Amino acid sequence: MSAQVLFIAFYDHHVKKEITYSTWKYVDSGKEAEDLFIMNYAQTGDIVITQDIS
Numbered sequence: 001m002s003a004q005v006l007f008i009a010f011y012d013h014h015v016k017k018e019i020t021y022s023t024w025k026y027v028d029s030g031k032e033a034e035d036l037f038i039m040n041y042a043q044t045g046d047i048v049i050t051q052d053i054s
Contacts, residue, residue, distance in 0.1 A: 003047075008034045 005022035010029040025041075027033040035050075042048055 006041075008037050010034070 007022055007024045009024065009026055010033070011026045012029055014026060025037065027037050038048055038050070
């Protein structure tokens with residue numbers, strides 16, 4: 001069994017050296033943009049862990 005690790009961040013929080021075992025998706029810095037992306041992207045059975053870093 002394997003899991004996909006996906007990080008979602010604002011474009012202005014772009015990480016220069018991304019973690020290699022993961023995928024990064026960047027969204028506009030609008031209010032709740034990251035949350036809206038998660039709500040639209042997550043599927044039944046997904047595990048979502050969130051932590052605001054700003």
